[in-house]
Amino acid sequence: MSxxxxxxxxRDRLIAQDASAPPPAALGSGExxxxxxxxxxxxxxxxxxxxxxxxxxxxxxxxxxxxxxxxHRIPCPKxxxxxxxxxxxxxxxxxxxxxxxxxxxxxxxxxRPGEAAWVAACDRTWLAAQLQALEQQGVVVxxxxxxxxxxxxxxxxxxVYAPLSAALQEHSSPDSSLFDDEAGLVSFSxxxxxxxxxxxxxASRALLPSPLPAHIRCTASAALAGAAERWLGRPVQVQxxxxxxxxxxxxxxxxxxxxxxxxxxxxxxxRDGWRQLLSPAWRAVRWGLxxxxxxxxxxxxxxxxxQRHDLQGQREEVLQLLRSTHPQVRAVLDAPVQMRRENxxxxxxxxxxxxxxxxxxxxxxxxxWPENLPVQSxxxxxxxxxxxxxxxxxxxxxxxxxxxxxxxxxVEATDGRITLQRTxxxxxxxxx
Numbered sequence: 046m047s048x049x050x051x052x053x054x055x056r057d058r059l060i061a062q063d064a065s066a067p068p069p070a071a072l073g074s075g076e077x078x079x080x081x082x083x084x085x086x087x088x089x090x091x092x093x094x095x096x097x098x099x100x101x102x103x104x105x106x107x108x109x110x111x112x113x114x115x116x117h118r119i120p121c122p123k124x125x126x127x128x129x130x131x132x133x134x135x136x137x138x139x140x141x142x143x144x145x146x147x148x149x150x151x152x153x154x155x156x157r158p159g160e161a162a163w164v165a166a167c168d169r170t171w172l173a174a175q176l177q178a179l180e181q182q183g184v185v186v187x188x189x190x191x192x193x194x195x196x197x198x199x200x201x202x203x204x205v206y207a208p209l210s211a212a213l214q215e216h217s218s219p220d221s222s223l224f225d226d227e228a229g230l231v232s233f234s235x236x237x238x239x240x241x242x243x244x245x246x247x248a249s250r251a252l253l254p255s256p257l258p259a260h261i262r263c264t265a266s267a268a269l270a271g272a273a274e275r276w277l278g279r280p281v282q283v284q285x286x287x288x289x290x291x292x293x294x295x296x297x298x299x300x301x302x303x304x305x306x307x308x309x310x311x312x313x314x315x316r317d318g319w320r321q322l323l324s325p326a327w328r329a330v331r332w333g334l335x336x337x338x339x340x341x342x343x344x345x346x347x348x349x350x351x352q353r354h355d356l357q358g359q360r361e362e363v364l365q366l367l368r369s370t371h372p373q374v375r376a377v378l379d380a381p382v383q384m385r386r387e388n389x390x391x392x393x394x395x396x397x398x399x400x401x402x403x404x405x406x407x408x409x410x411x412x413x414w415p416e417n418l419p420v421q422s423x424x425x426x427x428x429x430x431x432x433x434x435x436x437x438x439x440x441x442x443x444x445x446x447x448x449x450x451x452x453x454x455x456v457e458a459t460d461g462r463i464t465l466q467r468t469x470x471x472x473x474x475x476x477x
Contacts, residue, residue: 049102050294051079051184052192052286055110055208056171080290084325091287096182103323106294107176107186111232111241112208114167114191114300117141118238121152121162130303133164141166149173149305153194154297163195165300173305187307189300192293193234201235203253204284205244205265205273229269235261244269244276253277406430410465413448415441429466437461 054075081090081100090100117140122132133152134145141148149169156162176186193202207229229244233253242249257263257277264284265273273281301307321327363380371387403425410432414420418441422433442458449456449465457464 047102048082048085048104048106048294049079049100050082050106050108050290051077051099052108052110052290053077053113053172053175056113056168078286078290080287080294082291082294085295086291088287088291096179096184099182099184104188105184105186106188106190107179108290108293109167109172109189109191109300110208111192111239112230113171114165114194114239116195116239117164117166118161118195119164121156121158121160123158137164137166149300149303151298151300151302154299165191165194165298167300169304172300176305186301188294189305190293190296190298191239191300192289193232193239194296194298195234195236195238197236201233201258201261203261203263203277204232204289205229205269205276205281206232206286207266207269229265229272244273250276402428403430406465409449409452409454410463413445415445429464432463432465433461434463435461437463 054077076093076095077099078093079091079099080088081102083089117137119133119136119140122129122136124132129152130150133150134148137145137150147169148166149172151165153163153165172189176189179186193204230241231244231249231252232241233239240252242252257279263273263277263279263281265281267283267285270281270283322331360380363384364377367374367377367380367384371384374383374387377383406425407430410430415437418434418436420432420434424431437458439458442456442463445463446456446458453468455466455468
């Protein structure tokens with residue numbers, strides 16, 4: 046299952062007050078650092094390009110910069126899902142610097158009601174605009190995750206990086222003026238929270254424990270590795286932006302919650318199920334399903350061929366019966382209709398009454414006619430018999446209908462009149 050990880054650009058916090066200043070560039074018009082992985086664990090490709098040129102993948106993960114997410118430790122409210130967002134805002138009201146209505150909040154993946162849990166907070170309007178700008182370019186983000194987060198189970202991590210694009214970081218030398226001691230940012234995530242501050246001077250170094258514990262994992266971008274080692278006084282491990290993006294996507298965080306949750310949940314579930322089916326772990330299932338479908342198709346085609354063969358055989362039998370019984374019929378267009386027509390002609394020539402003639406109709410009516418019910422008049426027309434009996438009641442008509450229906454007769458009663466005729470199947474002589 047292919048995975049695309051891209052980093053959202055850091056949010057601008059300083060707005061020019063000069064009205065004559067040009068407006069900022071439209072969201073989604075810039076370039077994004079991206080990483081692609083085929084299994085979610087190893088790096089397959091990376092680069093930087095505009096949103097419209099991003100490679101396609103089954104799953105898209107957006108990563109927020111450290112400076113755009115704040116974390117708060119609170120007791121997880123015991124509230125239903127529909128009211129959980131409001132409950133989180135009420136608990137965090139005293140800890141937030143901004144109004145909670147303008148912030149987007151998201152719970153940690155291991156949060157349980159009634160227990161202490163981490164809550165991520167970021168600017169809701171800005172994040173929603175970023176996601177919308179990507180969707181307008183055809184990139185649907187499935188999950189949003191922070192670059193760093195507090196984790197009680199993981200060791201503390203300190204990373205020094207430059208707030209520049211990956212292209213500048215990779216292609217600039219460590220001695221470049223872009224990467225002096227004041228150009229770096231320090232990201233420090235530990236069990237008690239996350240913090241980011243500029244790397245310069247002794248005041249910045251005083252924010253860290255002294256001496257720095259050996260269990261803290263120290264990394265830095267390639268361009269700032271030397272400056273970070275001098276600032277910390279210990280060796281650091283080089284970690285590229287692509288490696289950090291891949292590590293961030295492997296975490297369980299997903300900030301697409303509450304008001305920023307995907308709207309089409311049914312479609313998302315189907316898409317997730319389809320992605321899971323296409324994963325390597327389900328390869329045997331896919332082959333099994335393909336085999337079952339192939340067997341079904343072969344069986345259906347074989348069964349259809351047998352049915353066509355049997356139907357053709359029955360048609361040939363009907364044709365042979367018609368030709369042997371009525372050799373005068375030369376052109377066979379509709380064998381059942383022609384057979385019935387010829388049989389009726391033979392019956393008429395022999396002087397025998399048919400099922401819909403007057404005699405059978407009178408005999409059927411007499412066999413079920415109510416006692417002591419006089420018939421005023423009768424009329425035979427179009428293979429149906431109409432009897433006028435003014436004294437006929439609804440109960441007597443229903444009794445007459447029930448007696449004659451099993452023998453193939455249809456009885457209709459209206460205004461003291463009984464209409465009797467053969468049913469369509471018996472009249473047309475359709476096969477039974």
